[in-house]
Amino acid sequence: MPAEGTSDIPPIETVYVNNLNERINKEELKKSLYAIFSQFGPILDVVARKTYRMRGQAFVVFRDITAATQAVRQLQGFPFYDQPMKLTYAKAKSDATAKLDGTFELKQKAERQAKRKAEREARAAAELAAKTAGSKRGADEAAGDEHGSGKRGRTGSEPALPVAPSAMPVAPSLSTQPAGPNPILFVENLPAEVNAMMLSMLFQQFPGYKEVRLVPGKAGIAFVEFEDENQSGAAKRGLQGFKITPQNLMQVSFAKR
């Protein structure tokens, strides 16, 4: 018998993530996922819903399958908000992918047709039932009213992450007067809503990581401390220009002291 492999799902651009911490709010979750996954390649979309059925899970849509594969392997079990992430490929192609490869229109058309057909059949069945019942008893038990198709998933704002521009080489930063190497990094151009957890997830991957400090009054900047300047230097190079959101390229320099 086929040994139970965790990956009997064929590779696809989308990574299905589960065992996510369900207490994290959706927008933050999406941003954090974007932040740690984008190191593997351009991300087209991150989908997460908080419905009963979908909570604790998310879909990270890469442009390329190779990036998805890297992510599945390297982030498997990664401690994310205190829970090890579980990763597999998604079972079905994401809409973002379908939009790129041109199959989205076809899919929509097929869905519309299927829906129409189902409606037609349901109507036919109802008519038949009514006729049968009517001819036998004359009772008026026809037409069961059908509730349940009111799918309004609108939770107010729906600022799904815009399609990330394709992989562009990290722009060299024109820092003014760079401070000399030291164990503390200065990080700029962060999204305002960034928090220590999100940042620590990025920086803790580098050896010697000690802590991240946000500056209470000031949005968009942070300090990250390492054991020594070699380690801070490695993290600096590794995360320079990192796209923490589609529109925020992190700027990392040595802190002035």
Place this chain on the structure above:
DNA sequence: AGCACA
């Protein structure tokens, strides 16, 4: 555990 997207 749980595979969605307007």
